[in-house]
Structure formats: C-alpha cells, structure tokens
Amino acid sequence: MAPDRAVPTVSPREGKQLMAQTDLPPGSGQGIASSDLFTPEFSRDPNPAYARLRAERPVCPVTSPRFDSFFITGYDDAKVALSDPRLSKDLYGPNETYRKIFGPNSAALNRNMLHSDPPEHTRLRRLVSQAFTPRRVEALRPRTVEIVEELVDAIAPRGSADLMHDFALPLPVTVICELLGVPAAEREEFFALTDVIRTRGTAGRGSEEDRAAVQDAQQALAEYLSGLVARKRAHPAEDLLSALITARDEGSKLSERELVSSAFLLLFAGHQTTADFLGNAIVALLTRPDQLALLLDRPDVLPDAVEELLRFDGSVPVASPRVALEDVEYRGVRIPAGSIVTVVLAAANHDPGHFPAPDELDLTRTRNSHLAFGHGIHFCLGVSLARMEAQIALGTLLRRLPDLALAVAPEQLRRPPAASPFRGLLELPVTFSPPVR
Numbered sequence: 090m091a092p093d094r095a096v097p098t099v100s101p102r103e104g105k106q107l108m109a110q111t112d113l114p115p116g117s118g119q120g121i122a123s124s125d126l127f128t129p130e131f132s133r134d135p136n137p138a139y140a141r142l143r144a145e146r147p148v149c150p151v152t153s154p155r156f157d158s159f160f161i162t163g164y165d166d167a168k169v170a171l172s173d174p175r176l177s178k179d180l181y182g183p184n185e186t187y188r189k190i191f192g193p194n195s196a197a198l199n200r201n202m203l204h205s206d207p208p209e210h211t212r213l214r215r216l217v218s219q220a221f222t223p224r225r226v227e228a229l230r231p232r233t234v235e236i237v238e239e240l241v242d243a244i245a246p247r248g249s250a251d252l253m254h255d256f257a258l259p260l261p262v263t264v265i266c267e268l269l270g271v272p273a274a275e276r277e278e279f280f281a282l283t284d285v286i287r288t289r290g291t292a293g294r295g296s297e298e299d300r301a302a303v304q305d306a307q308q309a310l311a312e313y314l315s316g317l318v319a320r321k322r323a324h325p326a327e328d329l330l331s332a333l334i335t336a337r338d339e340g341s342k343l344s345e346r347e348l349v350s351s352a353f354l355l356l357f358a359g360h361q362t363t364a365d366f367l368g369n370a371i372v373a374l375l376t377r378p379d380q381l382a383l384l385l386d387r388p389d390v391l392p393d394a395v396e397e398l399l400r401f402d403g404s405v406p407v408a409s410p411r412v413a414l415e416d417v418e419y420r421g422v423r424i425p426a427g428s429i430v431t432v433v434l435a436a437a438n439h440d441p442g443h444f445p446a447p448d449e450l451d452l453t454r455t456r457n458s459h460l461a462f463g464h465g466i467h468f469c470l471g472v473s474l475a476r477m478e479a480q481i482a483l484g485t486l487l488r489r490l491p492d493l494a495l496a497v498a499p500e501q502l503r504r505p506p507a508a509s510p511f512r513g514l515l516e517l518p519v520t521f522s523p524p525v526r
Contacts, residue, residue: 120150127507139436148422158429162436164443170432172465176411179206200350220332226474237485252517257367265359270328282306288505314349365404365513375495380452394452395479400459401450406435406512434460490521
C-alpha cells in the first residue's frame, strides 16, 4: 500500500470563512423524504436528483423512518465537511445515533479507524499502516495479474458471462483474502456473508427483513474473524493479519476487538468497493463507444481513465455518516448537535463548479481531484491497492475481449436498493467473441 499522500485539511476557521463566502440558496423548511429520493429512477441514475439538490438545497435534511440526515452535495462544502472536526465518526462517543444506522450487532465490527476520531483514530491508523505497507501491496501485483488472467481464461471460451459473478467480485475478494491470509477453503463462506451485506445493506433505510439479514451476516463475520485472529496468533504467517497482530506503536497494539474490526474493514472494504467499481466502470465504457474506442486505441491513458471512471460513477456514493458534536452551519443551514451528516461524494464529483461538463465521461480529463476516496484524515488507506486492481482488471479485460458488449439494455441492469451505501450491480451480463482455436 502506498503511504498516505499528503491530504490537505481545512481548519474550522477556514471552513467558516468558506461557508460565509457562498451564495447558493440555503435549504429551508421540511426535509425530503428518503422514499421520494431513493426511487428506481434514482437507482439507475442519481445524477439528476443530486443536481437538483446541489442547485436548490445544497445542504438538505433527508428524513427516513429510522433516522434523519443532512445531505451535503457541493464539492467545496463536501471537502470542508470531510475535514471538519466538529463532525464526529466516533461510534462510541456520547451520541448513540450510530446504533440506529448499524444496528445492535455493529459494535464488534466498528471498533476501527473508519469509526473513530483523533487521538484514537491516529493510533489505529498508525498501527494498521505499519502492516499495510507499500511493499506488501506491490508484492501482490504479479499475483493480481495472474488472478485476472485466470478469470478471463475461464470465461473467454464461452462467449458470454456475468461479469459481476465471474470477474468483478472474485478478483478483489481473492486478492484481499490472499493479502490477509484467509485460507482458500474458507473464502466461499466469507464471500457468501459479505454478499448479504453488499446486496441487502441499506444503511438503516431498508426493510426489517433486510436489516435482520445484514446483522446476522455481520455477527457471523465477527465470529469467523475472531477465530481467524486466534489461529494467526497461534501460528503467524507472512500475511497482513499476522502483521496486524504484531504491530506496535509507542507501546500500543491493537486489542482483540480492534483486530477483528480492522480485519472486517479491510476484508469487506477491500473487495466490496472494488467489485462494484469495476462493474460501474465496465458499464460506463460499454455504453460510450467513443470512450471505449479511445481506451482500446490508447492503453497509455488507463491511469487517467481509472481516475475519471472513479469520479464519474464510483462505488461509494456517500461517505460514512458523521454526527455533529455541536451546532454547525453550512450554507446558512443550521445543523443541530447530534444530527447525522451525510457527505454525498457522488454529487460532489459531478459539481459543475469544479468539473467542466461533469456528466460527461472524458477519459482524458486531467487535474481530476475527485473525492471518490474521501478527503482528510479518513482518506482511504487502500487507495493504491484499489487503483492497482482496477488498472490491471480493466486493461486485461479489454485487451483480451476487445468486442465486449452488454447483453441487455442498460436500463435492464439490476442494482441493489437505491438506499444502499454502495453503488454497484447485481449482475452484469455481457457477450464477446470467443478466441479462435
């Protein structure tokens, strides 16, 4: 894993100055019901709804049966909010709002750097960073190439495939399992549990049945990972989980609970987001022949292409929730202490004030300072692994199957519920010409 690149932060004073300089119309009145926002049309293409929010109510309360949230949709406001120390990510702080979102079984899996504030976040991130090193990630490059080639080998003779099931999902789950040291014989169990969370998780806005299924899967994952940690402690190996167990920082180490939670974060985030992104990227390319042709003709643009695809249709449309520690004000809208704040990364990445022609896919776009990996102290630690996998996967797939095409109309592609915290596909049926024997 490449070391964290320098990520500029915004002080509260700078944030207040930026907010005071804005002139967009403030939100007011009653919030928008989540049922009105998260429609089937939204699931297919959220950008029109986000554009309206950005233009008319850039800071907007959104209500739902279980909890309400303030949505922040503009790019500049999003960067401020992602670095605002008044917006807490600490699950174990004085505010219990998080339990409304993640449910009663969330505690075992949320004692990690994603759900913590400094100084605890600083300690956890330092310890994980000791194990999740650039050398360890780069060492996976040859194996990642092998896995991608093997996956394409398996589908190439068939002339058709479901690229989610046959390619996008097995690639990152295999890579992250090898990185962490999950035995090959146990990966199907892990995949089945995480798939429940991927397809039925709705950040607290789904049905009671979905929430129960997700919580059961989380509990089973916590139990599995606890057992895996115990095995690695007894029999260390040259893998990331063993390195996490032995990591030390000024006498500090990860507790048993923190090890399980950090392993879950790396396992789940390390495959879920990459798999969903690959599906989104493939659809974006196959529905835009000019951009697909550009990438086929100029493979040298692949790194920039991946960044543009991340901006255009990333797999994490919203940042994980924050809770206001005190009354705060954005764009003239008062956000009371204790409120949940949701930074909408997908809306920020389509802000015309920052990205020219934001709803157009332009693989040659430069200076692409998108927020797909977040911003500030919680900037994604796995960014280099995600970029490496995406570049190898897309480059190999298009080289091996250059006439790849969707097998159904784009509007027929099925996605998880619109309220899901992730944006991906349930399946991705494609056709292509088998290699000539």
